[in-house]
Amino acid sequence: MSSASHAFQALVAVASRETVKFFHQRGRLLSAVVRPSLWLIIFAAGFKNVFGVAVLPPYESYIEYQVYVVPGLLGMVLLFNGMQSSLAMVYDREMGIMRLLLTAPLPRSYLLFCKLLAGTFLSLLQAYAFLIVCALFDVNLPWWPGLVYALPAMFLTGLMLGALGLLLSVSIKQLENFAGMMNFVIFPMFFLSPALYPLWKLKESGAEVIYHLSLYNPFTHGVELIRFAMYGQFNILSCAVVLGTLVVLFLLAAWGYDPQRGLVRRRG
Amino acid sequence: MSQAVLHVDSVSKSYGALKALNEVSLSVARGEFVALLGPNGAGKSTLFQLLTGLFVPDTGRIEIDTHDLRRQGSQALAALGVVFQQSTLDLDLTVRANLRFHARLHGMGRAARERIDAELERIGLVEQANSPVRALSGGNRRKVEVARALLHQPALLLMDEPTVGLDPASRRALLEYVHELRAGRGLGVLWATHLVDEVEDADRVIVLHKGRRLAAATPDALCGQAGTANLAGAFLTLTGETPRTQEGVVS
Numbered sequence: 001m002s003s004a005s006h007a008f009q010a011l012v013a014v015a016s017r018e019t020v021k022f023f024h025q026r027g028r029l030l031s032a033v034v035r036p037s038l039w040l041i042i043f044a045a046g047f048k049n050v051f052g053v054a055v056l057p058p059y060e061s062y063i064e065y066q067v068y069v070v071p072g073l074l075g076m077v078l079l080f081n082g083m084q085s086s087l088a089m090v091y092d093r094e095m096g097i098m099r100l101l102l103t104a105p106l107p108r109s110y111l112l113f114c115k116l117l118a119g120t121f122l123s124l125l126q127a128y129a130f131l132i133v134c135a136l137f138d139v140n141l142p143w144w145p146g147l148v149y150a151l152p153a154m155f156l157t158g159l160m161l162g163a164l165g166l167l168l169s170v171s172i173k174q175l176e177n178f179a180g181m182m183n184f185v186i187f188p189m190f191f192l193s194p195a196l197y198p199l200w201k202l203k204e205s206g207a208e209v210i211y212h213l214s215l216y217n218p219f220t221h222g223v224e225l226i227r228f229a230m231y232g233q234f235n236i237l238s239c240a241v242v243l244g245t246l247v248v249l250f251l252l253a254a255w256g257y258d259p260q261r262g263l264v265r266r267r268g
Numbered sequence: 269m270s271q272a273v274l275h276v277d278s279v280s281k282s283y284g285a286l287k288a289l290n291e292v293s294l295s296v297a298r299g300e301f302v303a304l305l306g307p308n309g310a311g312k313s314t315l316f317q318l319l320t321g322l323f324v325p326d327t328g329r330i331e332i333d334t335h336d337l338r339r340q341g342s343q344a345l346a347a348l349g350v351v352f353q354q355s356t357l358d359l360d361l362t363v364r365a366n367l368r369f370h371a372r373l374h375g376m377g378r379a380a381r382e383r384i385d386a387e388l389e390r391i392g393l394v395e396q397a398n399s400p401v402r403a404l405s406g407g408n409r410r411k412v413e414v415a416r417a418l419l420h421q422p423a424l425l426l427m428d429e430p431t432v433g434l435d436p437a438s439r440r441a442l443l444e445y446v447h448e449l450r451a452g453r454g455l456g457v458l459w460a461t462h463l464v465d466e467v468e469d470a471d472r473v474i475v476l477h478k479g480r481r482l483a484a485a486t487p488d489a490l491c492g493q494a495g496t497a498n499l500a501g502a503f504l505t506l507t508g509e510t511p512r513t514q515e516g517v518v519s
Binding site: 003005006007009010012013017020021024095096097099100101102103104105106107259 | 320321322323324341342343344345346348350352354355356357358359360361365368369370372373374375376377
């Protein structure tokens with residue numbers, strides 16, 4: 001058996017297991033779609049006339065608020081799933097399945113990368129499920145070819161957020177930590193970004209510190225990468241930040257799972 | 269002695285000030301059943317974690333089927349089948365899906381289906397193949413774990429206290445089954461336990477105590493060395509600890 005074929009089979013093993021488990025948990029897909037849909041349908045409706053979204057790249061004319069928030073809500077889907085993948089790692093560790101994975105005859109970092117890819121695949125699935133909701137509510141998005149261009153952008157952002165989840169799983173001790181993750185990771189990342197409002201609004205309001213924090217938030221760049229890609233534009237800065245963050249987070253996670261250091265040593 | 273499928277050379281491992289393993293050496297030959305006997309906290313689990321590559325030893329060397337675990341990790345792990353003390357089955361997946369998951373991780377390709385069918389047949393669980401593991405008894409779950417460890421036809425089988433949580437009949441059945449495998453397939457087996465009665469039929473017994481190897485000999489030779497009539501007495505003499513059996517503490 002060639003090593004390429006072996007590596008592919010391992011990826012199929014991890015991805016198919018994650019997918020089967022995902023579809024067993026029906027509530028997970030439902031909540032993944034309902035969560036951003038509530039923001040789109042209720043929040044965006046309420047704020048439609050509160051925010052005046054000026055013309056700003058990549059948009060060429062005034063847009064509805066609903067149109068503005070979709071890239072941010074797609075980012076939210078990717079962010080939530082990245083964090084849930086992290087908890088799935090903790091679950092696997094508690095159930096002992098992580099041992100089985102880490103004793104497979106393949107490099108450990110590759111096995112972790114399989115986990116990351118599998119989680120990102122599920123993220124994309126949920127993101128496109130949410131886009132169906134957007135279509136049903138007649139949101140004026142650049143459907144074709146915008147959503148095709150958005151695919152690589154969402155893939156990269158999903159990988160980056162999945163890598164963050166992977167890294168967090170190194171230090172999370174228990175499954176019950178999702179509330180902590182919501183408060184300390186998901187909400188700050190989401191609100192310190194242009195997901196719900198353009199960043200210049202923060203500057204205009206005099207919230208300089210928050211504005212600068214948002215500029216350095218990798219999630220900001222994930223959202224902007226997706227937003228620009230949907231309109232056929234390539235945001236080089238955002239792409240560089242997302243790629244760079246992905247590499248750093250993944251390397252740190254691989255280091256955390258190293259048998260000489262990370263969690264396996266502590267958890268046995 | 270025939271070719272060693274496991275060779276552990278002067279392995280040590282510390283956690284801070286605690287020396288979990290101190291210069292431990294041992295070997296297992298093809299077709300040999302070696303029992304690793306030690307009370308809880310002797311270092312058995314640490315040794316198994318080193319043998320499976322989950323930890324790295326501070327010093328010393330581990331070879332599995334002539335492959336250095338550190339430098340040729342993938343080849344070494346490919347020659348290894350493991351049954352962990354804690355179950356590592358996915359309870360929500362079916363028996364077959366659990367086996368398929370393992371087969372893919374080992375890159376077995378098209379051979380997997382046939383091997384899975386053969387192992388299921390052997391353990392008599394063909395009819396439960398599509399049942400979730402959750403529906404199986406403790407004894408049958410263990411059987412599935414052994415079947416899974418054997419799917420990729422390893423040269424060495426590691427069993428880390430595999431009878432924990434099983435009833436006496438299932439314990440005996442599992443022990444007999446692994447003895448059969450050893451004889452039938454020429455597998456090297458390293459069976460860790462703290463129960464003296466599980467090691468009576470072993471080819472060799474290695475006594476581990478407080479991270480040190482105290483003795484390594486056949487059960488009869490061990491009794492001879494300790495000057496006792498049975499293994500329980502030998503264990504007491506060697507370690508100063510009261511031996512345990514399936515039924516409890518030996519009085």
